[in-house]
Amino acid sequence: MNMAWKEMKKNKLRFLILGSIVFLVSLLTFIISGLANGLSQDNAALIKGLPEGHFYMSKDADQTINLSRIDRDVQGNMLKKHKEAVAFSIQMGFLNDEDEKQQSVAFVTSTESSVFEMVQKGEVVLDLSMKEKGIQVGDSLTNHQYSGKFIVKGFVDQKKFSHAPVAFIHSEDYQEMYRVKEMQLIFVPGKDSIGAVTGLDVFTKKQFLNTISSYKAEQTSLNMIVWFLVVISGMLFGIFFYMMNVQKMGLYGILKAIGVKTRTLFHMMWTQMIIITVMALMISISLSQVFNRLAPKDMPFSLTIETTAQLSSVYFIIGFIGATISGLQIKKVQPLQAIQQGEV
Amino acid sequence: MTRFTLDKVRKTFINGEVKEEILKGINLSLREGELTALVGASGSGKSTLLTIAAGLQPASAGQVLFEGENLTTMNGEQVRKIRSSKFGFVFQFAHLVPFLTVEEQLLLMLEVSESKTKKTEQKKEIDKILTLVGMNHRKNAYPATLSGGEKQRVAIARAIIHKPKVLFADEPTASLDSTKSKDVMTLLRDLTKSLNLTTLMVTHDEEMLFYADRIIKLSDGMVLGS
Numbered sequence: 001m002n003m004a005w006k007e008m009k010k011n012k013l014r015f016l017i018l019g020s021i022v023f024l025v026s027l028l029t030f031i032i033s034g035l036a037n038g039l040s041q042d043n044a045a046l047i048k049g050l051p052e053g054h055f056y057m058s059k060d061a062d063q064t065i066n067l068s069r070i071d072r073d074v075q076g077n078m079l080k081k082h083k084e085a086v087a088f089s090i091q092m093g094f095l096n097d098e099d100e101k102q103q104s105v106a107f108v109t110s111t112e113s114s115v116f117e118m119v120q121k122g123e124v125v126l127d128l129s130m131k132e133k134g135i136q137v138g139d140s141l142t143n144h145q146y147s148g149k150f151i152v153k154g155f156v157d158q159k160k161f162s163h164a165p166v167a168f169i170h171s172e173d174y175q176e177m178y179r180v181k182e183m184q185l186i187f188v189p190g191k192d193s194i195g196a197v198t199g200l201d202v203f204t205k206k207q208f209l210n211t212i213s214s215y216k217a218e219q220t221s222l223n224m225i226v227w228f229l230v231v232i233s234g235m236l237f238g239i240f241f242y243m244m245n246v247q248k249m250g251l252y253g254i255l256k257a258i259g260v261k262t263r264t265l266f267h268m269m270w271t272q273m274i275i276i277t278v279m280a281l282m283i284s285i286s287l288s289q290v291f292n293r294l295a296p297k298d299m300p301f302s303l304t305i306e307t308t309a310q311l312s313s314v315y316f317i318i319g320f321i322g323a324t325i326s327g328l329q330i331k332k333v334q335p336l337q338a339i340q341q342g343e344v
Numbered sequence: 345m346t347r348f349t350l351d352k353v354r355k356t357f358i359n360g361e362v363k364e365e366i367l368k369g370i371n372l373s374l375r376e377g378e379l380t381a382l383v384g385a386s387g388s389g390k391s392t393l394l395t396i397a398a399g400l401q402p403a404s405a406g407q408v409l410f411e412g413e414n415l416t417t418m419n420g421e422q423v424r425k426i427r428s429s430k431f432g433f434v435f436q437f438a439h440l441v442p443f444l445t446v447e448e449q450l451l452l453m454l455e456v457s458e459s460k461t462k463k464t465e466q467k468k469e470i471d472k473i474l475t476l477v478g479m480n481h482r483k484n485a486y487p488a489t490l491s492g493g494e495k496q497r498v499a500i501a502r503a504i505i506h507k508p509k510v511l512f513a514d515e516p517t518a519s520l521d522s523t524k525s526k527d528v529m530t531l532l533r534d535l536t537k538s539l540n541l542t543t544l545m546v547t548h549d550e551e552m553l554f555y556a557d558r559i560i561k562l563s564d565g566m567v568l569g570s
């Protein structure tokens with residue numbers, strides 16, 4: 001007999017409350033995790049979108065991208081040895097549109113490569129978010145440090161750096177604007193490191209992301225909130241099941257007295273926990289996915305199915321542990337006490 | 345024929361520093377088809393004796409023998425098995441499961457006793473027993489909607505649905521008025537005869553002794569005879 005389900009049907013309110021708490025906390029976790037991921041995407045999509053590989057920065061830059069200068073001979077050597085390697089530079093700056101409205105962008109230039117957009121002198125390729133600001137293909141944009149005009153050649157999706165849309169420009173234009181001959185960074189794609197290079201620091205992608213100012217701070221605090229929420233909801237789960245079990249001690253005693261096995265009582269509790277968690281998670285997953293689609297464009301929000309699935313399974317495990325620990329009291333129930341205590 | 349025997353059963357409770365011997369060597373034999381009433385002053389140890397006999401708590405010394413098997417040397421799971429398949433209980437309160445209908449209470453009991461009969465047969469049997477206790481018309485009702493007497497009838501039905509050999513009843517009429525009490529007693533006596541049960545019933549109501557085949561008095565931890 002499916003006692004778990006029968007009890008839930010008869011005590012809808014009690015289980016509904018428990019379910020809504022799981023639903024609310026998990027939804028909150030999904031939303032915050034979506035924000036964390038969205039912010040990280042907004043902050044570093046340019047880098048995150050690169051294939052797996054290693055980054056090189058001059059040692060004396062002390063992990064600050066802006067201060068890095070790679071010696072031209074070193075660069076030449078590395079690029080000759082590794083066909084896939086690419087040298088590139090990033091600088092924050094502004095572009096003025098035809099109405100003289102200033103747009104903050106991150107200028108990026110690189111040597112010949114397939115991982116970055118290639119443009120001719122006087123041309124620019126922009127992140128798609130610039131299109132929403134009213135800029136169109138063919139527009140000409142200006143910059144105070146640049147004598148000519150940038151003609152917009154096209155847009156690319158998910159190219160952001162330090163919360164600003166990326167503007168890919170030609171290296172000669174870049175050199176004119178920032179008056180530097182050297183590139184800041186070298187990127188070598190490939191899973192395995194090519195090893196140390198004298199005078200350069202080497203970073204994995206993850207390490208490199210953490211050198212972007214604000215990236216580390218944002219991610220650490222958001223991830224802490226997410227895991228904190230997960231832990232709190234696990235505890236909530238445990239406490240709620242504990243309170244429910246305490247109320248049901250008399251019932252458990254009676255069931256034991258007529259011969260129901262302790263194992264059956266645990267199965268009953270687990271079944272209820274699974275039904276509640278699965279239903280609550282299903283609702284919060286669908287709602288967070290709807291939110292993912294409908295979130296306002298200027299709100300950095302990105303929630304992948306993988307992240308949701310990962311968090312959901314953590315919830316599931318934590319709920320299971322919480323319910324089981326709080327259910328250990330079932331083992332201790334003596335049928336005799338229930339009988340002597342009168343009506344349940 | 346003797347089906348159930350208590351042999352020199354003792355029970356000592358320890359309350360802090362004080363040791364109190366409630367049962368001081370009980371010898372008792374119960375026969376098939378007989379309703380035995382256990383009487384005695386309040387606090388004389390009647391419930392303690394009944395729950396030890398039913399395997400709900402261990403004796404401090406002595407033996408409890410059911411059909412030649414010694415309950416006192418069995419482990420918890422073995423006792424549970426015998427309890428759920430061979431014994432039936434009726435207590436002062438009905439102790440029904442609040443979220444199950446009358447019919448489901450009995451289905452649960454059949455499931456617990458690992459009854460091998462098919463579902464359709466089980467339902468027929470439940471109809472029969474519920475008709476016997478006069479509750480078949482309420483078989484889809486939940487306990488909360490039943491009166492005290494009705495609940496107790498369902499509890500009796502639950503106690504015998506799995507065809508136990510021994511029926512234990514601890515003041516089954518205490519929460520009922522006198523007409524309802526007589527109905528329940530008549531029912532218990534009739535069931536004892538028709539199902540050939542060995543019934544041990546605790547009561548402190550003089551009127552209920554009329555229905556018993558045998559009366560045993562418990563006094564100062566000893567049986568005073570019948």
Ligand SMILES: Nc1ncnc2c1ncn2[C@@H]1O[C@H](COP(=O)(O)OP(=O)(O)O)[C@@H](O)[C@H]1O
Nearest residue numbers: 357358359366385386387388389390391392393
């Ligand atoms: N678990 C227990 N621990 C300590 N004392 C108990 C316990 N159960 C019963 N007693 C004591 O044993 C005595 C007999 O109790 P009980 O069998 O319930 O009496 P009766 O059913 O005859 O009224 C009482 O004095 C009671 O306080």
Ligand SMILES: [Mg+2]
Nearest residue numbers: 390391392514
């Ligand atoms: Mg008593």
